[in-house]
Amino acid sequence: MSSYRLRPFSHWLLALFLTFTAVGQLAAQDAASVSKEGVTPGAAPAGAAAAAAGTAAPAGDAAAIAAGDALFKGNCAQCHAVNDVVVGPALAGIDKRRPMPWIIKWVKNSSKVVASGDEYAVKIFNEYQKQQMPSFALSDAEITSIVAYVKSAEGAPVAAKDPAGTAVDTSEGKGVSDAAGAGKYMNAVLIVLVVVLIVLVVTLVIIANIMKDVLRGRKDLDGRDVEILEQKTDWAAILKSGWLRGVVGVLFVLVILYESIQGLMAVGLSQGYQPAQPIAFSHKLHAGEHQINCAYCHTSVYKSKSANIPSANICMNCHSQIKTTSPEIKKIYRAIQRQQPIQWVRIHNLPDLAYFNHSQHTQVGGIQCQTCHGPIEKMDVVYQYSALTMGWCINCHRETPLNTKGNGYYDNLVKLHNDANAGAPFTVSSNGGTECSKCHY
Numbered sequence: 001m002s003s004y005r006l007r008p009f010s011h012w013l014l015a016l017f018l019t020f021t022a023v024g025q026l027a028a029q030d031a032a033s034v035s036k037e038g039v040t041p042g043a044a045p046a047g048a049a050a051a052a053a054g055t056a057a058p059a060g061d062a063a064a065i066a067a068g069d070a071l072f073k074g075n076c077a078q079c080h081a082v083n084d085v086v087v088g089p090a091l092a093g094i095d096k097r098r099p100m101p102w103i104i105k106w107v108k109n110s111s112k113v114v115a116s117g118d119e120y121a122v123k124i125f126n127e128y129q130k131q132q133m134p135s136f137a138l139s140d141a142e143i144t145s146i147v148a149y150v151k152s153a154e155g156a157p158v159a160a161k162d163p164a165g166t167a168v169d170t171s172e173g174k175g176v177s178d179a180a181g182a183g184k185y186m187n188a189v190l191i192v193l194v195v196v197l198i199v200l201v202v203t204l205v206i207i208a209n210i211m212k213d214v215l216r217g218r219k220d221l222d223g224r225d226v227e228i229l230e231q232k233t234d235w236a237a238i239l240k241s242g243w244l245r246g247v248v249g250v251l252f253v254l255v256i257l258y259e260s261i262q263g264l265m266a267v268g269l270s271q272g273y274q275p276a277q278p279i280a281f282s283h284k285l286h287a288g289e290h291q292i293n294c295a296y297c298h299t300s301v302y303k304s305k306s307a308n309i310p311s312a313n314i315c316m317n318c319h320s321q322i323k324t325t326s327p328e329i330k331k332i333y334r335a336i337q338r339q340q341p342i343q344w345v346r347i348h349n350l351p352d353l354a355y356f357n358h359s360q361h362t363q364v365g366g367i368q369c370q371t372c373h374g375p376i377e378k379m380d381v382v383y384q385y386s387a388l389t390m391g392w393c394i395n396c397h398r399e400t401p402l403n404t405k406g407n408g409y410y411d412n413l414v415k416l417h418n419d420a421n422a423g424a425p426f427t428v429s430s431n432g433g434t435e436c437s438k439c440h441y
């Protein structure tokens, strides 16, 4: 009888534990999904982003704002931010400064407006060192939607500056902090749940012990009851068992073998290498958010063997105007004053015995940078994405068909190849791309 009373207790304990772990898991998943939605830049539909930025846009305008957001990012964001001066002025409040027809005329052809002698236009043109804003072949409706987007985004607080002077893109910054808020809330709930759980478990263990003591004091227990009451795990016997020792031994040997093979395979490899750079230059910011073309900085990547690293002068094309007071940008100024190049740390480096040519792959082969370098436009700090082993080069040469369209050099070769091996794809290797001398001097 009494043994029966003990059991529901342990069952209850188990049930309680499972419930709480399940609740905890759910809460954790929620928190994770909330922060994901908030943080992923650009992944959320533009309308949602505007909503996250705390704007009270009427539902009818949401589509126009979303369209305006996309147009703004595609055409204007290189030079304008809503709440911050970039190359051009901050656009917040533009609909109050200027009438809509003026804005439309200006965006379509700003130099015409300046040339017409429009007082405001001339003033702002001079204020911005007579930089000409490009003309845009946008429709009136498209320009109106950009202004609608600007209006929707100007509610956000003006660029939050961190101590280093980095301006955070406001609309996105808000989204992140919202998500962080939600995450914090979830964390608090989780912590409370865990504390409650611990308190419950401790109470139950205490109660169980008290019950055991009470039972021990009783004289009317039968053999089975006593057995259950005095149950103990015999650790010593388990530790001594040959079975356990065998399993641990085999696992140990396997782990050592695996690790040493991995170690040997990785000798001379630097995949994942991500050194700190002398200036906190971010590809995510430049190539990602501001969509600056790779070849704007790596000027020779389509033309020659090597993709050059830009000189400080290229940075100054923009940074003579943008963020001139940021401590990181000051480092560019210092390099120029001292007439010393910025000492970037080289990341990718093939041994001298191998020949690799960028223009052959990018211009002739039409291969995207990201195929070899990974999602550079998402990296704050660049790392080596591919292994850069000989096997890596050769595998791709075996699998990749030559980009022969519109390339007269290949016309005859394609014909010869098709005559000789009808149907087989004309890959780099079938053109001799796996011959040793192609890559080794």
Ligand code: HEC
Pocket (backbone or CB within 6 Å): 072, 075, 076, 077, 078, 079, 080, 087, 088, 089, 090, 091, 094, 097, 098, 103, 106, 107, 110, 124, 125, 126, 128, 129, 130, 131, 132, 133, 134, 136, 146
């Ligand atoms: C290459 C840089 C550049 C791009 C791209 C650009 N602008 Fe400009 N914008 C400027 C500059 C610089 C000025 C300041 C006036 C001047 O120097 O001509 C300006 C001024 C303006 C003004 C007047 C601002 C004010 O406060 O009065 C408006 C409006 C404007 N731009 C809208 C746009 C829109 C909309 C787009 C996208 C379709 C765009 N700009 C794209 C550089 C740019």
Ligand code: HEC
Pocket (backbone or CB within 6 Å): 277, 281, 283, 286, 287, 292, 293, 294, 295, 296, 297, 298, 309, 310, 344, 345, 346, 347, 348, 349, 369, 370, 373, 376, 377, 381, 382
């Ligand atoms: C505004 C200028 C600029 C733009 C635009 C730019 N880069 Fe860079 N890139 C740099 C600078 C500066 C470095 C050296 C510092 C570093 O590694 O971050 C660099 C380094 C690299 C490296 C590593 C070089 C090494 O040391 O091995 C790769 C790869 C690279 N860029 C690829 C790209 C690709 C792909 C794009 C376009 C999606 C791009 N870059 C756009 C300026 C730029």
Ligand code: HEC
Pocket (backbone or CB within 6 Å): 078, 084, 086, 164, 165, 166, 167, 168, 279, 280, 281, 282, 285, 286, 290, 292, 297, 310, 311, 312, 314, 315, 316, 317, 318, 319, 322, 323, 326, 327, 328, 329, 332
């Ligand atoms: C085509 C224009 C352009 C070029 C070229 C360019 N940048 Fe930038 N850079 C920007 C813009 C736009 C920002 C963002 C400014 C903001 O957040 O308000 C920026 C931001 C930065 C920042 C962050 C500054 C801070 O404190 O927030 C650094 C560092 C930087 N750039 C370094 C460089 C370096 C180094 C080069 C040359 C290899 C370079 N940039 C070339 C446009 C450019």
Ligand code: HEC
Pocket (backbone or CB within 6 Å): 294, 295, 298, 301, 302, 305, 306, 307, 308, 309, 348, 349, 350, 351, 356, 358, 361, 362, 367, 368, 369, 370, 371, 372, 373, 388
């Ligand atoms: C087929 C693969 C491949 C593609 C495509 C490719 N790269 Fe590279 N990249 C490499 C390799 C391999 C190296 C190392 C070269 C070396 O050490 O000689 C490298 C090195 C670099 C470097 C360091 C400087 C140098 O030349 O060694 C930069 C910068 C760079 N790549 C930028 C780019 C950009 C920008 C693109 C796209 C326009 C691009 N790469 C496309 C494979 C590639």
Ligand code: HEC
Pocket (backbone or CB within 6 Å): 350, 354, 355, 356, 357, 360, 361, 364, 365, 367, 371, 372, 388, 389, 392, 393, 394, 396, 397, 400, 401, 402, 403, 404, 428, 431, 432, 433, 438, 439
């Ligand atoms: C992502 C696929 C890819 C990778 C990775 C790659 N290649 Fe290539 N490679 C190509 C393609 C495609 C061509 C042919 C371009 C063309 O001529 O149309 C090519 C052509 C070449 C050629 C010229 C071959 C000839 O027949 O003239 C050389 C040399 C070469 N690659 C070297 C390398 C080296 C070295 C590496 C590794 C560091 C490498 N490639 C990695 C795709 C790749």
Ligand code: HEC
Pocket (backbone or CB within 6 Å): 268, 350, 351, 353, 354, 388, 389, 390, 393, 394, 397, 433, 434, 435, 436, 437, 438, 439, 440
């Ligand atoms: C598509 C280009 C390519 C072809 C074709 C190629 N190799 Fe390589 N090979 C490389 C690259 C790149 C490396 C450097 C890999 C590394 O650093 O891990 C390399 C490395 C080597 C090494 C190692 C050198 C060392 O010091 O570690 C040897 C040996 C070698 N190759 C021999 C050959 C032979 C023999 C052939 C012809 C059967 C050949 N390779 C064909 C690209 C190629």
